[in-house]
Amino acid sequence: MVSAGWVERIKESSSEAKVLPGILRPGAYFFNGDEAAAEGAIAANGRFFAAYPITPATEIAERCAARFPECGGMFIQMEDELAAMNCILGAAWAGAKALTSTSGPGFSLMMENLGLGIMLETPVVLANVQRAGPSTGLPTSVGQQDMMQARWGSHGDYEIIALCPDSPQECFDLMIRAFNLSEQFRTPVLLMSDETIGHMTEKVIIPPAEEIELVPRRYTRAAPGDYWPYVPDEDLVPPMARAGTGYRYHVTGLTHDHRGYPDLDAEGQHQLLWRLKNKILQNQKKILSFEMARMDDAEVCLLAYGCSSRVARSVMELARERGIRAGLLRLITVWPFPDDLVRDVAGRVKAIIVPEINLGQIVREVERAARGRTKVVSVPHAGGGLHTEPAVLQVIEEALR
Amino acid sequence: MVQRVMKAAGRDVQEIRFCGFGGQGVILAGYITGKAAAIIEGRHATLTRSFGPESRGGACSAAVILADQRIAYPFLHKQDVLVAMSQAAYVEHIGQLVPGGILITEKDLVTVENPRQDIRSYAVPATRLAEELGRKLVLNIVMLGFFTCVSRVVDPESMRKAIQSSVPAGTEDLNLQAFNKGYAFGLEHGVNG
Known part of the structure; x- marks a missing residue:
């Protein structure tokens, strides 16, 4: 056919x-x-x-x-x-x-x-x-x-x-x-x-x-009769079929097999869930992105993301003016969390300071990844504004004391 | 070549606040200033704004930082220039104006009680000047013309270019007239006054 x-x-x-x-x-x-x-x-x-x-x-x-x-x-x-x-x-x-x-x-x-x-x-x-x-x-x-x-x-x-x-x-x-x-x-x-x-x-x-480099949709090369919607390529990602070109497929929120049909037992669940997880985790290096500033000689690391990283960058400069060797690790990819990167940084500094506009969320991931290798200090903020620079600077000074 | 007053004081960062109530074009004034510096003059500019849930009538403020270097902290540390277009906004922000800073108020909308002696202070009849052009709506651009004249943080030609590419199509001439009127008022009453 x-x-x-x-x-x-x-x-x-x-x-x-x-x-x-x-x-x-x-x-x-x-x-x-x-x-x-x-x-x-x-x-x-x-x-x-x-x-x-x-x-x-x-x-x-x-x-x-x-x-x-x-x-x-x-x-x-x-x-x-x-x-x-x-x-x-x-x-x-x-x-x-x-x-x-x-x-x-x-x-x-x-x-x-x-x-x-x-x-x-x-x-x-x-x-x-x-x-x-x-x-x-x-x-x-x-x-x-x-x-x-x-x-x-x-x-x-x-x-x-x-x-x-x-x-x-x-x-x-x-x-x-x-x-x-x-x-x-x-x-x-x-x-x-x-x-x-x-x-x-x-x-x-x-x-x-x-x-501008664009990744096109990954469409199957299989012909309509030979296509299964959830047979993955080597990197665990299954190609899609172009709608309206003769392919038949079934999609469901139920746990499903390679055909897309419900597969409602522990083995089917095991297969699907681990593939969904591993297609991200096995490819984490391709997904990870971050920025480091003045981390080469840093004794303390400000770890931040989004708007809080703007405050952290400013605090880093202020700390340097005061003779504190501060550096910045700005997470651009926050999920999946860069465990290895944070663990490596944790082995090189006296403290990691985590200012974020919540009462302490990503800091938990930092603590987990650091595995006790360094002091991890949360700088929480309830929201409605950014941290002030002196407030974060004070936390750095206290952490190094 | 424009002489930047703040530059003369040995600083390469200028922090400016435009404030009033929603609907006055407060944010647009900040937008044009930032665009003139960042896009036309190739410097760095960060514009932030604060306003309440209502779109008109509530307190409204636009804060612009202009710098020669990358700007990290995006909000104002202090105000070098304050442009106030409502009494409430003036009262809220006058305390943060640095000594030697510039205060520009809309004359009919703001009453300056107990004027500070450590600042340069100007009252501009921007509403009336705008009315002379037939559109009260352009009072923000009149204020912008005056601001450009007395603060000298951005070149007037850059501001004119930024206005042309920022206002609704068909209103460019009106807005340029408003800018020039405010600028001329500044030359007459501001620069040496």
């Missing part, structure tokens, strides 16, 4: 998507983080956006509403966040590169369908511009309190990829990377921004489209 016609069609459509009109001219723009994230999605060939607007993520939806149609894409304002998350899963299965954006309360509502996306192995991007909670909390003020929810918020056991931008430029860059990782590993990827970064306006350089 395999005809040469099919092979031709697949080959033709597997070539890189055409660059559609509406792409911004390369150059310097003055964007806030949300606008930059929206432009990053367009640059990544994201062409389907569904969301329910919420402060401080509204500007992503606003810009996508204006820009996606110009680029041949589609914007849908859904009735709520449950629907928005489900909608992008469907769009991705239909062939689009799709994303949604939200903040705390909406992130909670998306959790169930985020798990569905993980179970169905659906490449989508979810941007969470974090504000302070719980509940409605501080709608227009900053928090980094969803970091553990990002890791564990949906039920069941799984791995997730989460990236934290520290500037509007990185909102653009990491949105593209989020799309690439989602396609490479066929899984939802979280862009964990925050209100400070989302509402901060800075220069954003948009490179020429041909200089």
Whole structure:
């Protein structure tokens, strides 16, 4: 039943998507983080956006509403966040590169369908511009309190990829990377921004489209009759089938076998769950990204991510002026957590200081990874603003005393 | 070549706050200033904003840091220039203005009681100047013209370019007139006054 016609069609459509009109001219723009994230999605060939607007993520939806149609894409304002998350899963299965954006309360509502996306192995991007909670909390003020929810918020056991931008430029860059990782590993990827970064306006350089590296969707080379939707390649990631080209497949949130049909026993669960986990963990080196500053001779390490890393960088300079050899480890990939990297740093410094705008979330991972090799100190903040530099500096001085 | 007053004082960082209430174009004023410095002049600029849940009428503030180096901490440590367009905003922020700093108020919207002697203080009838152009709405741009004239943190030509690419299409001329009016008022009443 395999005809040469099919092979031709697949080959033709597997070539890189055409660059559609509406792409911004390369150059310097003055964007806030949300606008930059929206432009990053367009640059990544994201062409389907569904969301329910919420402060401080509204500007992503606003810009996508204006820009996606110009680029041949589609914007849908859904009735709520449950629907928005489900909608992008469907769009991705239909062939689009799709994303949604939200903040705390909406992130909670998306959790169930985020798990569905993980179970169905659906490449989508979810941007969470974090504000302070719980509940409605501080709608227009900053928090980094969803970091553990990002890791564990949906039920069941799984791995997730989460990236934290520290500037509007990185909102653009990491949105593209989020799309690439989602396609490479066929899984939802979280862009964990925050209100400070989302509402901060800075220069954003948009490179020429041909200089932006994009990972195309991984489509099967098997003919329709020979294709199974969950037979993985060597890296444990199964290729997808192009919808509407003759392939038959079944997808379900139930534990399933290679055919996509329910397989409801311990052995089937074992096989699927470990593959879902290992396709991320075995490829962690390809996912990990971080920045180190002045760590060569550091006696104390400031470990931070997102907006808090801006404070940490400033504190590092202030500490250096006072003769304290401080360095910065900025996590760009927060999930999967870089255990080896943190363990290595822990063996080289007297203390790791972790300022974050929550009451101590990622610091637990740092403690776990450090395994008692060094002192790990949490600098909590309840949200609504950034740490002050003197407050963090004081913690460093006390830790070294 | 513009002489930067703050540069003259040996600093390469300027911290500026525009404040008032939502709907006055406070954020746009900060946006244009940051864009002029970052995009037109190639420096570094970080604009942050704070506002309440309501879109109009609530307290609103735009903070801009201009620097020659990468900016880490994104909020103001102090204010070198304060542009206040409401009484509440003036009262809230006047205390953080550094000695030797510049205060610019909208004359009809802000009453300066117990004026500080350690700052340069200007009151601009921006609403009335805007009304002379037929649109009260452009008072923020009139303020921006005056601010550019007396603070000299950004070149006026850079500001004009930033305005042209930031305001709604079709209103460029009106906004440039507003900017020039504020700038001229600054030359007349501000620079030596």
